[in-house]
Amino acid sequence: MSAVRNLLAGEVKEGQEIPPLRINVTATTIVLGALASRDWRPMHHDKDFAVERNGVKNIFINTPNLAAWLERFVTDWTGPKGRLGRMTFKMKSSVFPGDEMTFSGRVTRLATDDTGCHWADVDMAVSVEGVVRFEGKARIALPGNEADNPWTRKGQNWKP
Amino acid sequence: MNGGPSNPPPDAAATDLPPAVQQLIGKPMYEEQSEFPIEIGYVYNTCAATQNGSPLYWDAKVAEEIAGGRIAPPTMLSVWMRPHFWAPGASGERKALQTHFDLKELCGLPEAVVASNEATFGEPVRMGDVLTMRQIVRSVGELKQTKLGQGRFWVIDVETVNQRGEWVGTETYTCLGYRRPEPKA
Numbered sequence: 001m002s003a004v005r006n007l008l009a010g011e012v013k014e015g016q017e018i019p020p021l022r023i024n025v026t027a028t029t030i031v032l033g034a035l036a037s038r039d040w041r042p043m044h045h046d047k048d049f050a051v052e053r054n055g056v057k058n059i060f061i062n063t064p065n066l067a068a069w070l071e072r073f074v075t076d077w078t079g080p081k082g083r084l085g086r087m088t089f090k091m092k093s094s095v096f097p098g099d100e101m102t103f104s105g106r107v108t109r110l111a112t113d114d115t116g117c118h119w120a121d122v123d124m125a126v127s128v129e130g131v132v133r134f135e136g137k138a139r140i141a142l143p144g145n146e147a148d149n150p151w152t153r154k155g156q157n158w159k160p
Numbered sequence: 161m162n163g164g165p166s167n168p169p170p171d172a173a174a175t176d177l178p179p180a181v182q183q184l185i186g187k188p189m190y191e192e193q194s195e196f197p198i199e200i201g202y203v204y205n206t207c208a209a210t211q212n213g214s215p216l217y218w219d220a221k222v223a224e225e226i227a228g229g230r231i232a233p234p235t236m237l238s239v240w241m242r243p244h245f246w247a248p249g250a251s252g253e254r255k256a257l258q259t260h261f262d263l264k265e266l267c268g269l270p271e272a273v274v275a276s277n278e279a280t281f282g283e284p285v286r287m288g289d290v291l292t293m294r295q296i297v298r299s300v301g302e303l304k305q306t307k308l309g310q311g312r313f314w315v316i317d318v319e320t321v322n323q324r325g326e327w328v329g330t331e332t333y334t335c336l337g338y339r340r341p342e343p344k345a
Contacts, residue, residue, distance in 0.1 A: 004215055004222060023211070036205035038242040063274060064238050065209065071235040072212035080216035080226055084234045090276040151227045151284065154326075160280050 006079035009110070009118035009142040018077045018105035018122065023069070025061065027097045033065030060094035070124055070136050073103040081143045083150040085119065085160025089136035099128040108137075115157045117150060118142045174302035174312065181266050184297045188319075190258050191294040194240040195247075198289045202239060203232050227284055234281040237320060237329045241293045259295045259316050260335055267300070269311050269337035276334045282327040290323045298332075311338025 023029070027047075034044035039062045042049040050059045067089055075082050095101055109121040119139055126134040139160060141150035207217050212233070215222040223230045232239075242256045264272050285291065301313040313336050320328040 029209075032205075032209040036202070036209040037236075037239050038202075038244075040242075040245040063277060064235070067235040067277070067279070068206050068210045068212070068233065071233055072207075072210045072214075075212075075214055075216075080214050080222060084281055086278070086280045087235065088276065088278040091274070149226060154283065158282065160282070 004080060006081040007077065007142055009144050012107055012110060012120055012142065014107055014110055016107045018074065021073050021076065021103040023101045025095055025097055025099045025101055027059060030059050030061050030097060034062050037062060037064040037068065039064060056094060058096045060096050063091055066126065066134050073124065074105065074122060074138050074140060078140060078142060081149055081151065083141045084138060085141055086139040087136060089134065091134050093133050095128060095133050102127045113159050115159060117153060118144050174300055176302055177300055178266060181263065181300055184259065185300065186296065188294045188296050191292060194291040195244060198232060198240060198285055198287055200230055200287055206233060206236055230287045231284040235279065237279060238331055240291050241318060257295065257316065257333065259297055263300065263314050264337050267312055267337055269339055271340060272335055272337045274333055274335050275313065278332040279329060281329045283322060285328055291320050291328060293318055293320045306336060306338060308336065309338040309340045311336050
């Protein structure tokens with residue numbers, strides 16, 4: 001596993017920015033995400049329905065898929081040993097085909113709990129043309145050293 | 161469910177609720193199993209849809225070394241509770257989060273949006289797992305005026321365990337059920 005890079009808790013500082021991610025959204029992006037999350041509601045694949053029933057300009061990304069995008073964004077930064085404990089997210093407005101999503105994030109707090117698990121709290125946002133469309137917070141466990149692995153924690157040793 | 165309301169959700173239950181709504185609060189409902197054992201195909205679909213190249217999900221050897229075997233991304237938790245669009249013998253539209261639709265009907269609020277979601281993740285979801293979910297209405301707020309119309313906020317937890325009885329995660333949905341304002345004459 002030497003080729004796999006994992007971020008260690010000691011390498012992270014409060015206030016640190018997560019490397020941004022930019023994604024051009026197409027209708028295919030939206031339909032792929034809706035179907036992958038088993039969300040069959042028509043406003044995520046049927047433009048006529050979205051326009052006539054929802055009163056918006058086009059189909060739009062569904063919330064569960066945006067959560068999966070946020071997970072990808074934060075675990076791109078941590079590497080595979082980063083283990084999500086908690087995520088909060090809120091849609092402020094929708095993401096449509098033709099939008100370029102910019103994912104940004106910042107570490108707000110670092111902590112070690114009473115089991116020795118190292119946590120980073122992160123604020124995240126998805127913006128289009130500088131306006132936040134979706135925002136979230138994540139609590140993610142990071143290894144303390146090369147031998148540590150948050151995924152081995154179970155039961156009372158996992159307190160997300 | 162497009163966009164989000166600006167009003168904050170309530171912390172306490174309202175006192176103006178119909179008895180049928182009061183009775184739902186705190187009661188575990190709609191316990192059901194995932195419709196199929198957890199499978200890698202859906203994991204690949206989600207990773208492809210989000211261009212997620214993590215070797216934890218694509219490389220069996222890395223998954224074995226880190227997680228003791230193939231697992232699903234934690235944010236896929238809600239994926240496993242959604243029903244097929246169609247199934248033999250099913251009639252009508254099949255809905256996830258049925259308590260949300262019950263509340264819309266019982267409160268007489270035809271429209272709804274999800275205001276915010278929170279998910280807490282426990283034991284990883286592994287290939288072959290069979291998950292059991294149950295829905296619990298935690299609170300229903302007072303009728304109030306919002307940007308979208310007159311409505312109520314409500315909070316629903318979906319708790320999930322695996323076939324070994326291990327807690328896998330809890331998703332908390334804060335929703336606004338509302339009625340659109342009458343068009344002005």
